[in-house]
Amino acid sequence: MKAAVLVFPGINRERDMARAFESVTGEKPAMVWHTETELPAGVDVVAVPGGFSYGDYLRCGAIAARSPIIDAVKRHAERGGYVLGVCNGFQIVTEIGLLPGALMRNASLKFVCKEVRLRVDNATTAFTSAYAPRQVIRCPIAHGEGNYFADAETLARLEGEGRVVFRYCDEAGEATEAANPNGSLNGIAGIVNARGNVLGMMPHPENLIEVLQGGVDGRGLFESLAKVA
Amino acid sequence: MKARVTVTLKNGVLDPQGKAIQGALKSLGFAGVDDVRQGKLIELELSTHDRVQAEADLTEMCEKLLANTVIENYRIELI
Numbered sequence: 276m277k278a279a280v281l282v283f284p285g286i287n288r289e290r291d292m293a294r295a296f297e298s299v300t301g302e303k304p305a306m307v308w309h310t311e312t313e314l315p316a317g318v319d320v321v322a323v324p325g326g327f328s329y330g331d332y333l334r335c336g337a338i339a340a341r342s343p344i345i346d347a348v349k350r351h352a353e354r355g356g357y358v359l360g361v362c363n364g365f366q367i368v369t370e371i372g373l374l375p376g377a378l379m380r381n382a383s384l385k386f387v388c389k390e391v392r393l394r395v396d397n398a399t400t401a402f403t404s405a406y407a408p409r410q411v412i413r414c415p416i417a418h419g420e421g422n423y424f425a426d427a428e429t430l431a432r433l434e435g436e437g438r439v440v441f442r443y444c445d446e447a448g449e450a451t452e453a454a455n456p457n458g459s460l461n462g463i464a465g466i467v468n469a470r471g472n473v474l475g476m477m478p479h480p481e482n483l484i485e486v487l488q489g490g491v492d493g494r495g496l497f498e499s500l501a502k503v504a
Numbered sequence: 505m506k507a508r509v510t511v512t513l514k515n516g517v518l519d520p521q522g523k524a525i526q527g528a529l530k531s532l533g534f535a536g537v538d539d540v541r542q543g544k545l546i547e548l549e550l551s552t553h554d555r556v557q558a559e560a561d562l563t564e565m566c567e568k569l570l571a572n573t574v575i576e577n578y579r580i581e582l583i
Contacts, residue, residue: 334572341569370572377575380520424517424575458520 278304286326295481299497319504325362336366365475376425382458421477423459441465512543
């Protein structure tokens with residue numbers, strides 16, 4: 276699998292993301308600067324990492340989403356190539372329009388940095404096939420604007436089509452209000468597009484890859500991608 | 505030419521910051537504030553003097569960058 280990790284000014288999780296890909300696939304991803312206009316040839320997966328691109332000015336991810344490299348990312352997605360957006364990357368991918376909805380300020384108004392539980396509500400996607408259906412995994416979050424919003428019609432479509440891939444839950448796998456760290460509608464932590472090749476999520480699976488990090492629950496996502504790409 | 509773009513959240517979109525401001529006003533003793541919505545005000549200095557052109561440009565700027573039309577409305581004023 277050939278992966279590319281996009282790099283924007285203010286991004287800070289790009290090396291974590293690259294390391295996660297390398298740890299699982301043994302191959303170093305290409306780091307692609309935002310002013311490039313083409314992706315390296317043969318890229319299967321484009322990862323949009325977390326951080327604070329352009330200092331979150333205007334709206335989180337808004338300015339990064341208008342970078343020169345983005346047209347190439349759109350073409351990659353249209354060809355069926357995989358796109359993974361994590362945290363700020365999720366915000367960027369929604370701002371590009373590759374995923375519906377928007378990420379708003381956390382309902383608590385606080386930046387939340389902690390470990391949460393996620394339930395894999397769709398284990399049939401290219402990003403989650405290494406997990407069991409409804410498996411509960413641990414995953415770190417670190418964001419101030421992860422409150423997923425979409426209009427009622429979009430939300431119904433996402434739910435109806437099984438496109439809510441990850442949902443915040445408690446240890447027993449119940450998606451309770453108390454387990455929802457940011458006020459996201461229906462406890463949504465990650466969604467996929469209709470075609471199934473673009474995934475966005477607020478939690479950081481790339482930060483739970485090695486035993487030294489306290490667990491390997493995030494590996495499944497990268498292992499899933501390695502099976503298809 | 506000066507222009508002013510006002511970006512506000514659409515109806516039905518929860519505004520936690522507005523709620524916090526409302527709570528703060530209440531705690532300061534301002535009774536009767538039924539709702540608060542926070543938005544953004546963007547002031548621009550345009551080189552054109554053609555109002556029609558300016559409005560067309562500003563609309564494109566709003567659609568492409570200044571507003572996220574999934575959650576926000578925008579209003580353009582030429583001053």
